[in-house]
Amino acid sequence: MSWLLNALAQGSMIALIALGYTMVYGVLRLINFAHSEVLMMSGYVAFLVDDRLLGGYQHGGTRGVLISTAVAVVAAVLLGVGIEAFAYRPLRARARGATARIAPLVTAIGVSMLLQSVAQLAFTATPQKFDPRLAPPVGYVVLIAAVVMAGLYALVHLTWIGKAMRAVSVNAEAARLMGIRPSRVIAVTFAIGSGLAAIGAVLYSTTQASIEPTMGSSIGTLAFVAAVFGGIGSIPGAMLGGVLLGFLGELVKFTSFSGMKDAIVFLLLVLVLLFRPAGLLGSARARRSSRRAWRGRARTFAPSTGGIRRACAGS
Amino acid sequence: MKRVPAWVLVLVGCAVCVGLDYAYSATVAADRGMKFWLMIAVACAINVLSATALNVVNGMAGQFSIGHAGFVGLGAYLGGAVAAYVAVAMKIPLAALHDNLSFVQSLIIVPCVVVPVAVVCAAVGFVVGLPSLRLRGDYLAIVTLGFSEILRLTVLGTVEDTAKNPITKAIAALGGSLGYRGPKLDGDFVGIPSVAGPFWTVGIAAFAVFLALRLKRSGFGRALRAVREDEIAASAVGVDPARYKVTAFVLAAAGAGIAGALLAIKRDGPGIVSPANMRFDKSFEVITMVILGGSGSVSGAAIGAVLYTAVFYLSEEALNQAARAGVGFLANVDAAALRMALFALTLVIVMLVRPEGLFGERELFEKKRVAR
Numbered sequence: 278m279s280w281l282l283n284a285l286a287q288g289s290m291i292a293l294i295a296l297g298y299t300m301v302y303g304v305l306r307l308i309n310f311a312h313s314e315v316l317m318m319s320g321y322v323a324f325l326v327d328d329r330l331l332g333g334y335q336h337g338g339t340r341g342v343l344i345s346t347a348v349a350v351v352a353a354v355l356l357g358v359g360i361e362a363f364a365y366r367p368l369r370a371r372a373r374g375a376t377a378r379i380a381p382l383v384t385a386i387g388v389s390m391l392l393q394s395v396a397q398l399a400f401t402a403t404p405q406k407f408d409p410r411l412a413p414p415v416g417y418v419v420l421i422a423a424v425v426m427a428g429l430y431a432l433v434h435l436t437w438i439g440k441a442m443r444a445v446s447v448n449a450e451a452a453r454l455m456g457i458r459p460s461r462v463i464a465v466t467f468a469i470g471s472g473l474a475a476i477g478a479v480l481y482s483t484t485q486a487s488i489e490p491t492m493g494s495s496i497g498t499l500a501f502v503a504a505v506f507g508g509i510g511s512i513p514g515a516m517l518g519g520v521l522l523g524f525l526g527e528l529v530k531f532t533s534f535s536g537m538k539d540a541i542v543f544l545l546l547v548l549v550l551l552f553r554p555a556g557l558l559g560s561a562r563a564r565r566s567s568r569r570a571w572r573g574r575a576r577t578f579a580p581s582t583g584g585i586r587r588a589c590a591g592s
Numbered sequence: 593m594k595r596v597p598a599w600v601l602v603l604v605g606c607a608v609c610v611g612l613d614y615a616y617s618a619t620v621a622a623d624r625g626m627k628f629w630l631m632i633a634v635a636c637a638i639n640v641l642s643a644t645a646l647n648v649v650n651g652m653a654g655q656f657s658i659g660h661a662g663f664v665g666l667g668a669y670l671g672g673a674v675a676a677y678v679a680v681a682m683k684i685p686l687a688a689l690h691d692n693l694s695f696v697q698s699l700i701i702v703p704c705v706v707v708p709v710a711v712v713c714a715a716v717g718f719v720v721g722l723p724s725l726r727l728r729g730d731y732l733a734i735v736t737l738g739f740s741e742i743l744r745l746t747v748l749g750t751v752e753d754t755a756k757n758p759i760t761k762a763i764a765a766l767g768g769s770l771g772y773r774g775p776k777l778d779g780d781f782v783g784i785p786s787v788a789g790p791f792w793t794v795g796i797a798a799f800a801v802f803l804a805l806r807l808k809r810s811g812f813g814r815a816l817r818a819v820r821e822d823e824i825a826a827s828a829v830g831v832d833p834a835r836y837k838v839t840a841f842v843l844a845a846a847g848a849g850i851a852g853a854l855l856a857i858k859r860d861g862p863g864i865v866s867p868a869n870m871r872f873d874k875s876f877e878v879i880t881m882v883i884l885g886g887s888g889s890v891s892g893a894a895i896g897a898v899l900y901t902a903v904f905y906l907s908e909e910a911l912n913q914a915a916r917a918g919v920g921f922l923a924n925v926d927a928a929a930l931r932m933a934l935f936a937l938t939l940v941i942v943m944l945v946r947p948e949g950l951f952g953e954r955e956l957f958e959k960k961r962v963a964r
Contacts, residue, residue, distance in 0.1 A: 308730045380658050383883055384657065384943045390876055397929035408920050461802055490929075494872065496665035498741075505734070538744035547738040550731055551723055 279415070280527060286415045286484070288523020289422030293477035294500035295507070295515040296429065297357075297470030303446040303510040304459075306464050307365070310385040312474060313497020314392035315357050319475035320488045321396065323349035324405050334408040342411050342483065350475040357471025358464050364388050366460065389493070396490040404487035412484045425476060426516055430467070433512060438465055446510065495539070499526075502546045508556025517558060605798065613695055613791035614861070626877075628909070631860060634790060636901045638854050643881040643897035644800045644890065645847025650879070651811060651887030651953075653840035654820025658734045660878045662720075662740025663848035664855070665870030667713050669747075669772055671853025672784040672865045675773035678704045679785045679936040686777060692859050693787040701787050702857070706796070709853045710846045717845020721838040737872065771866035786861040793854050798911035800847055803956070804890040816840060817888075865884050871934070880939050883949055892951030900935070907931055915963045 301309040327345035330338035337344070342367055364384050433439035444452040445462045450501070451457055481496060482488045499522060507518025522542070529538045549556060597942050619626045646660045671866045678701050679689055723735045734801070750763040774782035818826040823833045856865050868874075877900065885896025911927045942949065945951050 278899060308734070364940055364944070368947075371947075378652075379654075379729070379887075379941055380947045382656060382733060383879065384940055386876060386879070387936045387939040387943065390873070391933055393941060394929040394936060396930075397926055398933060401926065402929075423717035501734075537746060537749040540742050540749055543738045543742045543745065545829055547723075547742070550727060550738075551736055554727060 282415050282419065283507050284524045284527040285520065286418040286422075286523070287526055288520035289419050289426075290477050290480050290484075290519075291496075291500050291522050292516045292519025293422055293425065293473050293480070294496065295503040295519045296377045296426070296473045296512060298472045298501050298504040299507070299512060299515040300442075300466050302461055302504070304442060304449070305365070305381075307381050308468075308501075308509075309386065309470075310382075310389040311360050311364075311392060312357075312470065313500070314389050314396070314494035315353050315360070315471045315493075316474040316478045316497055316500075317396060317488070317490065318356055318392060319353035319471075320478035320482045320492060321347040321400055321405070322352040323475070323479045324407060324482065324488050327411075328405075329409070331589060334410050339411070342407075342479070346476065346479045349479060350472045353466045353471040353475035353478075357489070358475075359469040360362070360388055361464055361467040366463075393490050393493060400490065404489040406487045408482045415484075418484060421476070421480065425473065426542035428511065432469070438462070442466055455564050469535075498539075499542060502542050505546060506549050506556055507560040511556070511558045514556055514558035518556070605795070609791040609795035609798075610695075612794055613789040614764050616790045617695075620860075628905075630790075632902060632905045634793050634858055636898045637790070637793045638851050638858065639881065639901045640880075640894045641793075641797040641800050641899040642848055642851040642878050643885070644797075644804045645844045645851065645892045647882050647887060647890065647893040648763070648804065648807070648816075648847070649840045650882055651842040651889070651893065652808060652816040652820065653837055653839055654816075654903045655840065657730060657734030657736040657841070657844065658733045658770075658872070658875050658879060659720070659738070659740035660844070660848055661716065661870050661872065661874035662736070662743050663713055663845045664852035664874065664878075664917060665740070665865075665867070666716060667709045667764060667849030667852025668856040668865045668869050669852075670849070671709045672772055672856040673773065674705045674708055675701055675785050675787060675853075675857045676782045679787075680775065680777060680782060684785075686782065689785050690783055690863070692789075693785055695789060695791065698787045698789060698792065701785065705788075705853050705857060706792075706850055709849045713849025714842045714846040718838060720845065721841025724841060725834050737875070740870055740872070740875060744856065744867050747867045747870075767894050771864040771865060773864050783863040783958065784856050784861065784865060786857065786859050786863060788854050788857045788861075789859045793858055795856065796850060796854065799892050800850075801890060808890055808959045812836070812839075847869055877935075880935055883939060884942060886949030886951030886953065888953040889949070889951040889955055891956035892949060892954070895956070896950065904931065908932075 292310075297312045298309060301307060301312065313366070323342075323345045326348045327333060327337055327341050331341035331344060333341070364387075365381060368380055368384055433442060441452065441457045441462045442465070444455065444457055445459050449459045452462075477500075482492075486492055486496065500519070503518035503522045504515045505518070506522065507514030507516070509515075525542075525545070526538060529541060616630055634950075638730060642660070642664060645663075646657065649655050649657050679693070679697075682700065684697070686692070720736060720739050722902070724732050727735060746763060747766050748769055750760050750766075753767045763776075772784070774784055776782070815826070815831045818829070818831050819833045819836050852869065855861070855869070878897075881896040881900045882893045884900065885894065886892030902945055908927050908931065911925065911930070
């Protein structure tokens with residue numbers, strides 16, 4: 278029973294982070310490599326605020342963690358929106374032709390490497406750890422993740438901005454004609470995704486992983502695989518993918534391949550991309566286009582090309 | 593002007609490279625201090641080879657591969673192993689193996705290394721290139737990244753005591769995170785022989801650049817460009833995108849594999865192959881070289897590689913000098929991280945200001961085409 282709960286907790290933390298990838302991909306058709314670095318940075322912010330300002334376990338206690346989480350969420354939102362404004366937005370305005378496809382990707386990778394090295398410069402490569410006594414019980418992790426995800430679901434389906442996000446993800450150009458400003462929606466999407474990543478980072482670093490400059494690439498990759506697995510661009514897909522990946526991780530521990538867990542995750546990623554690029558819950562549109570691509574090799578289009586060009590035109 | 597026959601060029605090129613080889617040995621023997629500069633030059637040559645290979649798939653064919661380090665690492669492990677076994681088979685004494693081998697010995701060992709590495713890496717490149725038929729852009733990039741990470745994590749995660757069946761035992765022999773130091777002989781590691789002098793490193797790099805230039809101007813190069821710009825239009829005029837995309841991957845993989853092998857067996861080399869060669873940072877380095885120089889431009893990518901490598905080593909040296917000279921705050925700076933930050937920042941700025949890189953698609957002495 279505790280095994281089940283552990284897997285669920287693992288999965289829901291992965292899902293929280295995966296949501297950031299999937300939401301940005303939904304509106305921008307861009308894999309935001311820098312997302313994992315936002316996660317890492319917010320982990321550092323939370324740790325430093327809790328440990329240096331609030332006095333760690335002795336003085337701050339649980340209240341300290343809550344306060345530092347709030348600070349980390351704010352920092353992550355600022356960082357995420359800042360990255361979007363300074364790195365991605367200028368690109369959407371000017372990239373064209375063959376570079377339009379690759380430029381955002383290169384920039385995203387560049388920003389990710391930049392943040393990682395800046396973290397290494399500022400915080401050194403030495404891993405930092407929260408006091409283990411600050412770790413919330415496993416049940417709370419699941420509860421927190423569930424509440425946050427329910428909130429996100431409500432936001433996307435019940436509010437005006439959620440409707441705008443869905444509209445932009447379907448067709449940015451048409452959304453613009455309906456009076457939605459895609460650039461604003463994109464900024465909000467980055468903000469929400471980054472905030473969720475910060476919550477995920479705090480949960481992760483209090484319960485298991487230490488905080489280090491490369492934590493983004495290890496945990497972020499896991500989350501990214503979850504997003505693709507569930508169908509990138511689909512919010513319930515990311516949740517499902519995260520939980521499934523959590524269970525997979527716990528199951529691998531019982532086999533003799535436990536040292537190869539990360540390699541297995543990547544193998545899963547490659548297989549999913551090859552045989553079901555739209556993922557488990559990917560949109561019917563993406564699925565259809567991928568099936569068509571398989572039949573007529575000449576017309577090979579993943580759902581990426583049209584979207585980013587449309588998104589470019591839209592802002 | 594009369595055209596110089598190809599065989600004359602090849603002979604002259606070989607003679608120059610042999611001269612370089614002996615000049616290298618002579619310079620190092622005369623002045624140890626020169627070794628630093630020569631090492632940079634050799635590193636430049638190997639990186640030029642690597643960047644030229646990546647340029648075929650990223651620049652010319654317009655497919656975005658971010659798993660280049662996987663091929664480089666594969667070539668390094670394979671080349672290191674082959675070189676070590678060939679050296680052992682040649683009955684070179686163990687003491688001599690830890691030093692540089694002679695030029696005559698390299699004439700036997702290096703071809704034995706380069707050919708199988710190129711063949712195996714090309715085959716693997718074929719397999720990794722197949723997904724490019726289905727996937728584009730970011731999805732394809734992720735598959736290539738997945739490939740290199742699977743290789744790296746498999747080597748890292750398989751260690752002696754968890755190895756049970758023959759396959760995992762073989763992988764465990766690669767040494768996991770400690771790195772591969774060749775097979776064991778009388779209980780001692782043979783080490784990767786340092787055998788490939790400038791004749792091989794500079795020679796192969798120059799040949800690769802020449803080949804890439806010819807490739808770009810050939811019908812094959814034009815077909816690649818057509819596929820990059822518009823697959824539907826290309827297939828409408830009889831260019832099969834599938835064939836060209838996969839071939840580009842095969843060429844890039846072979847080139848990267850050779851670059852990796854040379855990295856492992858170069859003269860004054862490390863004598864060890866570490867899985868860090870396959871880290872994503874390494875792919876990122878090569879991508880930076882190609883993008884800075886101008887993807888699609890052969891000379892651009894080569895110049896990008898030289899620039900990057902030179903700045904890479906010189907900045908480290910400069911930081912060390914400054915720290916020794918007593919510039920206090922520099923002593924505690926993580927030089928590798930600072931360098932990475934600067935390169936990443938440069939890349940982002942280049943993407944924002946001049947997304948086509950230094951040269952765009954033009955070559956070094958090519959006139960700018962007038963837009964009509």
